[in-house]
Amino acid sequence: MITREQLKKGRIRAGLTVGQLAERTMLPPAIILQSEMLDGEATITAKQMQKLKRALEAEGVVFVAGNGAAPSVSIAEDHDK
Numbered sequence: 001m002i003t004r005e006q007l008k009k010g011r012i013r014a015g016l017t018v019g020q021l022a023e024r025t026m027l028p029p030a031i032i033l034q035s036e037m038l039d040g041e042a043t044i045t046a047k048q049m050q051k052l053k054r055a056l057e058a059e060g061v062v063f064v065a066g067n068g069a070a071p072s073v074s075i076a077e078d079h080d081k
Contacts, residue, residue, distance in 0.1 A: 002063055003071050007052060008036040010073040014059035024058075025051040 011021050011032075022029040027048055035044045035052060044052075053063070060076045 004036050006063055006071050006073050010056040010061040013075055014056055014061050024055040027051060
């Protein structure tokens with residue numbers, strides 16, 4: 001499961017504002033802010049999460065599972081904006 005911290009870090013690393021991500025996902029900015037606000041798993045619907053994940057991955061964001069460490073994000077090396 002993607003965490004709130006991963007969503008926010010991914011958006012920031014992709015160089016997107018909340019408004020820009022909202023436009024790309026067709027989600028209200030309030031949903032994006034809600035998804036980033038607290039620690040732990042994001043409390044949004046699965047459909048909303050999928051839209052956010054796809055939009056960030058299209059920007060080269062890679063979601064990295066924790067596997068014993070904190071989950072994180074990175075940017076794909078071969079990604080061209």
